[in-house]
Amino acid sequence: MTADLATPKKVKRSKAEKAAAKEKEQRKADGDFFVAEEIAKDEGEDEVKEKKEKSSKKRRAEAEEEGGNAEDGEHKKKKRKDKEEGAEGDAHDSEKKKKKKRKHAEAEAAELTAVAIESATTESDDQKNKKRKRAAEDAASVSVTIAEASSSKSEKEPKDKKKSKKQKKDAASTSTSGTAALAPPATPAEAAAFLAEHSITIHTPPGEEELPPILAFPQLAIPSELRSCFTGFSAPTPIQACTWPPALMGRDVVGIAETGSGKTLAFGIPALARLITAPPPSDGSSTISVLVVAPTRELAIQTHETLNALGARLGIASVAVFGGVPKEPQVRMLRNLNKSKPGPEARVTTRVVVGTPGRILDLVQEGVCDLSGVNYLVLDEADRMLDKGFENDIRNIISNTKQGAERQTMMFSATWPDAVRRLASTFQQNPVVEVFDDTRSKDNRLLNHLRTLGHKKTTTTGGEEARILVFALYKKEASRVEQRLRQEGYSVGALHGDLSQSARMEALERFKNGTTGLLVATDVAARGLDIPNVGAVINYTFPLTIEDYIHRIGRTGRGGKTGKSITFFTGENHERSLAGELARVLRESGFQCEGLKKFPMTIKKKEHGAYGAFFRDDIPMPKGPTKIVFD
Ligand SMILES: Nc1ncnc2c1ncn2[C@@H]1O[C@H](COP(=O)(O)OP(=O)(O)OP(=O)(O)O)[C@@H](O)[C@H]1O
Numbered sequence: 001m002t003a004d005l006a007t008p009k010k011v012k013r014s015k016a017e018k019a020a021a022k023e024k025e026q027r028k029a030d031g032d033f034f035v036a037e038e039i040a041k042d043e044g045e046d047e048v049k050e051k052k053e054k055s056s057k058k059r060r061a062e063a064e065e066e067g068g069n070a071e072d073g074e075h076k077k078k079k080r081k082d083k084e085e086g087a088e089g090d091a092h093d094s095e096k097k098k099k100k101k102r103k104h105a106e107a108e109a110a111e112l113t114a115v116a117i118e119s120a121t122t123e124s125d126d127q128k129n130k131k132r133k134r135a136a137e138d139a140a141s142v143s144v145t146i147a148e149a150s151s152s153k154s155e156k157e158p159k160d161k162k163k164s165k166k167q168k169k170d171a172a173s174t175s176t177s178g179t180a181a182l183a184p185p186a187t188p189a190e191a192a193a194f195l196a197e198h199s200i201t202i203h204t205p206p207g208e209e210e211l212p213p214i215l216a217f218p219q220l221a222i223p224s225e226l227r228s229c230f231t232g233f234s235a236p237t238p239i240q241a242c243t244w245p246p247a248l249m250g251r252d253v254v255g256i257a258e259t260g261s262g263k264t265l266a267f268g269i270p271a272l273a274r275l276i277t278a279p280p281p282s283d284g285s286s287t288i289s290v291l292v293v294a295p296t297r298e299l300a301i302q303t304h305e306t307l308n309a310l311g312a313r314l315g316i317a318s319v320a321v322f323g324g325v326p327k328e329p330q331v332r333m334l335r336n337l338n339k340s341k342p343g344p345e346a347r348v349t350t351r352v353v354v355g356t357p358g359r360i361l362d363l364v365q366e367g368v369c370d371l372s373g374v375n376y377l378v379l380d381e382a383d384r385m386l387d388k389g390f391e392n393d394i395r396n397i398i399s400n401t402k403q404g405a406e407r408q409t410m411m412f413s414a415t416w417p418d419a420v421r422r423l424a425s426t427f428q429q430n431p432v433v434e435v436f437d438d439t440r441s442k443d444n445r446l447l448n449h450l451r452t453l454g455h456k457k458t459t460t461t462g463g464e465e466a467r468i469l470v471f472a473l474y475k476k477e478a479s480r481v482e483q484r485l486r487q488e489g490y491s492v493g494a495l496h497g498d499l500s501q502s503a504r505m506e507a508l509e510r511f512k513n514g515t516t517g518l519l520v521a522t523d524v525a526a527r528g529l530d531i532p533n534v535g536a537v538i539n540y541t542f543p544l545t546i547e548d549y550i551h552r553i554g555r556t557g558r559g560g561k562t563g564k565s566i567t568f569f570t571g572e573n574h575e576r577s578l579a580g581e582l583a584r585v586l587r588e589s590g591f592q593c594e595g596l597k598k599f600p601m602t603i604k605k606k607e608h609g610a611y612g613a614f615f616r617d618d619i620p621m622p623k624g625p626t627k628i629v630f631d
Contacts, residue, residue, distance in 0.1 A: 182221055243255050252411075254413070264302075280349050280351060295390070301320055311352065321354075361396055377410070382420050405591050442541075453536055537553050537555050
């Protein structure tokens with residue numbers, strides 16, 4: 001019977017129908033079908049919430065069942081995650097079946113991803129308005145931590161010349177208060193009143209300029225094309241107001257804010273501004289430069305929809321990848337990125353990936369998701385991701401993106417527990433050089449940094465990210481700094497030549513096993529020893545040679561991990577003559593060295609004991625055996 005029914009149907013099909021069916025099949029194979037199906041979801045906010053709660057309950061129950069299974073191997077963990085994602089998928093199954101017919105109709109009707117997104121956006125306008133209202137009312141306490149400047153990112157490149165007529169028209173119709181005609185920034189009194197009213201604390205690292213919040217959209221220096229993103233909003237939400245100024249300057253930002261506080265635009269506007277001003281590479285390398293990692297697929301889909309809708313007119317598209325659904329369509333979709341398609345989609349370049357950690361990593365490891373061009377990374381709801389056991393996945397994902405100052409990282413979290421602090425301090429790995437005149441203020445600066453890095457006074461975590469290595473130049477200095485830190489209540493060890501060998505070995509062992517999270521060492525005592533990977537290195541006094549500096553900072557950020565190095569540079573004594581070399585090292589690694597320019601920038605040619613200044617220092621000299629010497 002089935003065959004009987006099917007046959008006449010087939011026969012009756014017109015040529016045009018056949019062509020349409022063929023095209024649909026092709027789109028399916030290209031992965032479009034998947035995107036269209038997912039983004040055409042018209043789940044109400046309540047349904048999403050309910051599902052979120054259901055799946056989190058399920059997760060909690062599973063976690064309790066598995067309680068204490070922290071020793072699980074990577075494989076087990078992955079399986080569990082797949083199970084979680086599968087469970088999430090099950091929860092959606094009955095819902096999915098009900099909607100299957102309608103979704104298919106929508107998916108088939110959705111000729112283009114962008115069209116589907118726009119319709120989905122329109123459909124959920126009511127829900128959006130609800131959320132909008134909530135966001136506007138949201139004056140919950142918000143905290144923003146600004147990391148040290150990543151680099152002097154110049155984002156003022158010429159805009160994409162290939163803009164369509166429509167794009168040009170759109171841009172013209174948006175507010176003209178672009179970067180050229182900005183409203184004056186908030187006065188210190190206005191800024192203070194705003195921060196007090198919304199219970200906002202902004203932690204700017206010592207030495208960094210404090211930026212006032214943006215109280216009104218016209219104060220915002222962004223490409224004019226982006227101004228239409230604010231249509232219907234009267235003012236920035238608190239998290240947007242405080243996040244935009246540092247984020248638009250290219251700084252790493254940590255925002256502590258509740259859901260529904262307007263985070264998507266808080267990181268979305270700087271992301272789009274960056275994409276508009278830096279066109280995609282034309283050398284065939286990956287066009288993905290923005291990556292958003294989120295804990296759940298609901299959040300990933302929501303963020304993807306928002307960014308896709310905002311980016312559509314700018315020629316920027318996003319893809320969403322998440323667990324709980326088959327991987328193959330996502331693999332096909334990623335393989336076929338930017339393959340020219342007919343119609344308006346041909347103008348769109350996929351530059352954003354939004355996804356959940358497990359699936360992103362899977363796809364990266366399969367070689368289909370190339371993150372090597374990612375220079376803007378967002379970790380959304382970081383605390384939830386860590387709660388769900390995604391820490392290793394996140395670190396792994398980060399190691400596949402651009403490193404150091406080449407990447408700007410935005411992190412959002414509703415809470416600020418130790419695990420989140422540690423994650424924040426490890427990705428903010430830019431070597432920072434603080435140039436100052438007053439050597440007496442070194443101790444206070446050191447204490448400030450320990451606080452900013454979230455270092456616990458009595459850490460017994462054993463976690464390598466929590467360890468901080470402080471380098472002093474002289475034995476007496478190391479001993480004094482150690483005493484000072486101990487007076488301040490820190491659990492600290494020392495490694496220098498005034499200590500007996502057994503005392504040094506004990507200090508090293510305690511540092512390695514995490515009993516003390518802080519170690520003050522001299523270069524000579526530390527040389528040749530297996531000092532484990534540490535979260536941060538602080539150069540209290542600059543070493544005698546630039547090689548020692550490189551050796552010191554190499555103690556952190558090892559094995560693809562991230563780390564942080566902070567260097568105090570007073571320009572006194574031996575430091576003055578090393579300013580030029582330090583500036584060169586920083587410049588070559590892509591970091592700023594402005595502060596050093598007040599010192600002579602001459603680089604002294606190295607002299608060899610036997611060959612004087614004429615020896616070749618560009619070829620490696622044979623290394624002798626490692627010698628362990630304690631000064
Ligand atoms: N400046 C603003 N004024 C009023 N509404 C806004 C503003 N910015 C964003 N919104 C709206 O507020 C709602 C919540 O924003 P958004 O989804 O970005 O919050 P969120 O913090 O990411 O929350 P969630 O984690 O639940 O996604 C959205 O509907 C968004 O359109």
